[in-house]
Amino acid sequence: MRNPAARKTASRNWKHPFAGSAGLIAALVTVAAMAPDAGAVTPVPAAKPASRGDIVIEEFAPSVQLVAGIPVPVKKRDVPEGYVASKPELVLYSQLPAKDYFGAANGPAPLKSRSIGSYAKGCLAGGAALPKDGPTWQVMRLSRNRNWGHPELIDYLEDLAKDAPKVGWNGLLVGDLAQPRGGPMTSGHASHQIGLDADIWLTQMPGRRLSGQEREEVSAISMLIGPLDVKNADRRVDPRKWTDTHARLIRRAASDKRVARIFVNPTIKKALCDFEKSRDRAWLAKIRPWWGHHYHFHVRLSCPAGSVGCKNQNPPPPGDGCGANLTYWLSDEPWVPKNPPKPGEKPKVVKKRPMALAALPRDCRSVLTAN
Ligand SMILES: [Zn+2]
Structure with a gap:
């Protein structure tokens, strides 16, 4: 949704309304628990993280400060008074936000590739980068440095990009995958933490290379015909924007056994249900079906073989998902706030504490310190 406050309200309303139907509750709770927005490829070393003790300040975002010559992504008050590092090291404070650490690492952890933890609480060892250009893909928003994933995700995306023209799609515009070492992001998604999630724009790649600036500035296109959060809204895709080619691309994307789920707006799910004859x-x-996801679709792979400590979600419920669950998603119920703020009343803002480093699997510490 366009308005985050409205989305919060809708999200609250949406949790209860299924008193009558156990199957639907199970289906929705599964998705709710794993909210998507709650990298043959050789790992590409970004700067030159050589041996331990060779951490270079340029490798880190400016939010990191130097303490005794060591980059420490913390606020001043969290650094013990008089702290002097005996040797260069990255100091890990378990109560500090994990996103500060993971957001500051701009190269992969040079370890065996492994997705650790769960999609919204974990990290990535041995991340690989999706090259910013391929014959049939281009990576967008390069400044975010989020084109990293488990090598299986990179393979998957390259395969999908190769097949895109076969279904009439010129090529992929690729949005966020994960940070180089995965983990919670400095902004945006709650998931995308273990290198198995990827956002793909619902806009075809143009027939030319976009410039770096265009990749920052070009906007994705919403498939919605109008807003969803008003009573009796027309909750369909816009037939002037949505095409069978979009549907064929998503069908190809889903028809790969590496894929566990693909998140799309409920309006798009409906269009796909109608498309498949x-x-x-x-x-x-x-x-x-999920909130948002009308500018892009979000592919989530299952845990790759060999990723010890990677937690799959329960598989989606059986059936095509085009029945009662979808009807619910397309009704007013999840979208229209029950108690909209009265005129002049400020909408409540719920602040969430960022996830502390301590909340992540223990092995994510080694992912941070590996050099
Ligand atoms: Zn996503």
């Missing part, structure tokens, strides 16, 4: 509707089970 054949009897092979199995792929639709993976297409999950």
Whole structure:
């Protein structure tokens, strides 16, 4: 949704309304628990993190401060008085926000590739970068440095990009994957933490290379016909923007056994349900309605083999998901606030504490300190 405050309200309303239907509750709770927005590729070393003790300040974002010559991503009050590092090291404070540490690392952890933890609480060892350009893809928003993932995700994206023209899609514009070492992000998503999530724009790649500046500034296009959070809203995709080619691309994206789920706006799920005329509707089970996701779709892979400590979600419920669950998503119920703020009343803002480093799996510390 366009308005985060409205989204919060809608989200609150949305948690209860299924008193009558256990199946639907299970389906929705599964998705709710793993809110998507709650990297053959050789790992690319970004700067030159060589041996431990060779941490270079330029590798870190400006939010990191130097303490005794050591980059420490903390606020001043958190640094013990008179702290002197005996040797260069990255000091990990378990109560500090994990995003400060992971957001500051701009190269991958040179370890065996492994997705650690769960999609919204974990990190990534041995991350690989999706090159910013391929024959049929271009990475957007390069300044964010979020084109990193488990190598299996990079392979998947390259395969999808290769097949895109076969379904009539010129090529992929790729949005956020993960930070070089995964973990919570400095802004945006709650998930995308373990290198298995990727956002793909619902806009085709143009027939030319976009400049760096264009990749920062070009806007994605919403598929919605209008706002969703008003009573009796027309909750459909806009037929002037949505095409069968969009549907064919998403079908191809879902029809890959590495994919666990794809998150799309409920209006897009509906369009896909209507699009598939054949009897092979199995792929639709993976297409999950969710908030937002009308500018891009969000692919989530299952834990790759060998990722010890990687936690899959429960598989999506059986069936194509085009029935009662979707009808609910397209009704006023999840979208229209029950108690809208009265005129002059400020909407309540709920502040969430950022996730502390301590909340992440223990192995994520080694991911931060590996050099
Ligand atoms: Zn996403």
